[in-house]
Amino acid sequence: MSRASDVLSGEHFINGNTASAEGAIAAGCRFFAGYPITPSTEVAERMSRRLPQIGGTFIQMEDELASMCAILGASWGGVKSMTATSGPGFSLMMENFGLGVMTETPSVIVNVMRGGPSTGLPTLAAQADVMQARWGTHGSCDVIALAPSSPQEMFDFTLRAFNLSERYRLPVMVLSDEIVGHMTEKVVIPPAEGIELFDRRKPSEPPSEGYLPFEPGPDLVPPMANAGEGYHMHVTGLTHDERGYPIITAAAQTKLVRRLCEKIRQNSRDIIACTEMETDGAEVVVVSYGISARTSWKAIRAAQRGGVKVGQLKLDTLWPFPEERVRALAGKVRGFVVPELNMGQMVYEVERCAAGQCRTRLVPHPGGETHDPADILAAIREVAA
Amino acid sequence: MTEGHDEHDLQHHNGSSSVHRDRSGTVALHERHHRETGEHPLDHLLRPGRIPHIWCTGCGLGVVLTAYLNGIQKAGVDLDKVAIVSGIGCTGRIAGYINLDSFHTTHGRALPFATGLKLANPELKVSVISGDGDLFAIGGNHLIHAARRNVDMLVLCVNNFNYGMTGGQVAPTTPVTARTQTSPYGCWEHPFNLPYVAAASGAVYVARWTVLHARRLVESVAEAVRHPGFSFIEVISQCPTNFDRPNKGGEGIDLMHFYEKKTVVKNGIDPKEADIGLYTPIVCGKFVDQSKPTYDSCYTNMCTMARGGKK
Structure with a gap:
């Protein structure tokens, strides 16, 4: 097509x-x-x-x-x-x-x-x-x-x-x-x-009586048939088993919901993407994303000119959150600065992963404009001090 | 019946009233097949291990399921290309019993899901089977817009005048004065007349039957599936557990007798005249049967224009 x-x-x-x-x-x-x-x-x-x-x-x-x-x-x-x-x-x-x-x-x-x-x-x-x-x-x-x-x-x-x-x-x-x-x-x-494209994996077998539309592969993801291909599958928002049939029990819930979460967690290294700038040897790392990542650059450059060793962890994927990377950095830096155009959201994740190893400083802004880079700069200096 | 209720052995009971009453050729054939093989003639269209179903004794949904399966076969379409989409509620559970591609979506959203499915693959024959609350309360906006667009699909709406799955609350179809769990002093809201809404919104095929009219319902399903565009069939069903008990309508069989005595078939009337009261006579029939370009054909023409072709 x-x-x-x-x-x-x-x-x-x-x-x-x-x-x-x-x-x-x-x-x-x-x-x-x-x-x-x-x-x-x-x-x-x-x-x-x-x-x-x-x-x-x-x-x-x-x-x-x-x-x-x-x-x-x-x-x-x-x-x-x-x-x-x-x-x-x-x-x-x-x-x-x-x-x-x-x-x-x-x-x-x-x-x-x-x-x-x-x-x-x-x-x-x-x-x-x-x-x-x-x-x-x-x-x-x-x-x-x-x-x-x-x-x-x-x-x-x-x-x-x-x-x-x-x-x-x-x-x-x-x-x-x-x-x-x-x-x-x-x-x-x-x-x-x-351009590299990934298309959904299709069932390897032709339609048959015992077809299991939600039987996962080793990566926990089931192959997917499309409607009209003869598989006669049932698809429901109710908790269901591999047949796709609704099963209203704690056991079915545990099996399904655990797999739905695990298919992301188990593959998180393939999914998570960050862009790092000068984080090696940094005392302060600005953790930011979207437009706030760009606003941060001005503050980061200004701080560097003033002698602060500051880098950036730009979150290209917010979810799943790059826990391992933030944990590793937390053991090395004096603190994180988290500017975001909200009153504090991703900062909770940063704080959770820092787990007290270093300081986490939010630079909140309720939106309507970008941060003033001066506010981010002040936060960087404060954390570096 | 509440969502999540254990599925237990109540069934094959539902269809019985109409089977004994409506001795059509189809039914006679079914009975012979059953005698000879020990199987139900629709077994191949029911998912293995899913019957008995969850519906209450005396409910009309067994008749609707049977009539739909007979109707879709009668329509002569490739069953591999049939997709059934339902919302949430007692009727919404129909999709889960049918051994064809079936989608049990969220409350009220069967129609937009079905719209996406149909437009993505116009070869599919899409049927939406859901209840009055699902299609006309929470999903009412989607219904009028799907009808307006004339998306090619069948909508089979089972109207039992209340929310059965949650234990019998007032619905946009509940007749004035009817008692439900949330209208304990009697319903004081004006109800929708479903065929009138569907017709006014642009449906090209509009009919109403009761679960007593099993044979006419089969014919109507077959006709509507073949009819290009948005077809709407309302099926009036008893709900002896949740609606008819508080309203003293009797058991399932009593309601079947009521339908036998109190329905009037008036094909071709203005659906505006098909209002329903509490146990007042019910007007049934095919009210609308007209042609209008489908969404798909209009879209295809527009695409030809967009690519710089003629049209």
């Missing part, structure tokens, strides 16, 4: 939301369902223009509940699918995000974060949905969320989100923000043949 010519290989000057849409198309996404919401709407607009040209389906649904469900349905129809939204819409997607986790349905959700709670700041940035991404759906589950900090990363990370969702069979989140979504920069789209 996908052709090389569908990928817009070359150099472009585009905004982050457009780059995200192109990343999805390059990943083989051919189904988009969404509902307009600032500041994510450009993703839908781009998809509505592009997908009809390349054999894909674009549908504007009646709300975000419907959008999330439609992408799950489309995925079972055998087509890579995505939606894009922002805070209020993300809240509405939470229940069916859980359905996607429980039914192990590959798909991608882009959340271009804006200020909240509630309607908050529709046109201005925040990073306050990162814990909602982790814990927003009811029940226990492990999730994957990526945090791009530039239009190039909007392309790269959206593409990677598809690969991860197909590989581990769950809805994968891309947590961007208003500034990254609307920022226009150079984006390089590689030639189609240079």
Whole structure:
């Protein structure tokens, strides 16, 4: 279905939301369902223009509940699918995000974060949905969320989100923000043949009576059949066994939920990605992500000029959290500085992993603008002192 | 019946009223097959190890399940291409018993899931089977929009006038004055007339039957599955455990007698005239049967335009 010519290989000057849409198309996404919401709407607009040209389906649904469900349905129809939204819409997607986790349905959700709670700041940035991404759906589950900090990363990370969702069979989140979504920069789209794609593993056996749609492989991920292929599978959001049949017992719950969490935990080294800058020998490490990673650079350079040994751990994946790396750094540094456009969310993870080995200093900001680098600089100096 | 209730041996009981009453050719054939093989003729369409089902004694859902399976076979479609999608509730459990691709989604969201499934693979024959609360309360917005878009699918809505799975609460279909667990003094809200809502929202095929009309329901399912576009069938069912007991409607068999005596078939009437009261006569029939371009055909035309082709 996908052709090389569908990928817009070359150099472009585009905004982050457009780059995200192109990343999805390059990943083989051919189904988009969404509902307009600032500041994510450009993703839908781009998809509505592009997908009809390349054999894909674009549908504007009646709300975000419907959008999330439609992408799950489309995925079972055998087509890579995505939606894009922002805070209020993300809240509405939470229940069916859980359905996607429980039914192990590959798909991608882009959340271009804006200020909240509630309607908050529709046109201005925040990073306050990162814990909602982790814990927003009811029940226990492990999730994957990526945090791009530039239009190039909007392309790269959206593409990677598809690969991860197909590989581990769950809805994968891309947590961007208003500034990254609307920022226009150079984006390089590689030639189609240079893009590595992962497509869901299919059952190795043809349809037969004893087919077990949820029997995992050694990586704890079950191969996936699509609807219409003759497997006659049952897929339910209820706790179920390998046959897909609902089983309402503690034993079935333990087996299923443990596997759903373990398939992420066991493979976390393959999933986790960080970018480190000058962390060797650093006294202070700024742990940041998305737009705040970029704001931090100015503060880091200023501190370095003042003689402070400071580096950066940029979280390219927020979830799973890079526990091992933060623990290792915590044993070496004087402290962590965590600037984020919220009143303190990822800082709890940093603090948990630092486990008292070093100081953790939050630089909170409720959103609406980036941090003033001077505030981050002051925090770096304070921790270094 | 509450969610998570043990599945126990109540069943094969549900279909019995209609089997004895409705001696159609299909039923006679079924009985012969059963005598000769010891198997139920629909066994191949039921998931092994899933029957008995969870529904209460006297519930109409057994009839609906049987009628759907007979109807989908009668429609002559490739059963490997059939996908059943349901929401949550007693009716929502139907998907789990059928040995075809089946999806038991979240409360109210069967329709958008089904929309995604159908548009991703237009070869699929999608049926949404769910209850009145699922499709018209929590999922009401999705219903009117799926009908408006004329997505090619069958929606089979079982209306038992209450939320059965949670123990019998008031629903958007509960007739005025009916008592439920959350309308202990009698329902004071105006109910929806489901065929009227479906028709007004754009459904191209709209019918209503009761679980007594098993044979007509089979015909209607077969016809609706073949009909391109958004087809809607309401099936009125008794709920002797949760709705009919507090309202003194009697046992399952009493309700079947009620349907026999008090339903009037009026094909082709304006569904506006098909309001339902508490144990008042029920108007059944095929109310709407019209053609309109489906979502899929409209989308395909738009794509041809987008690629710079003619149209």
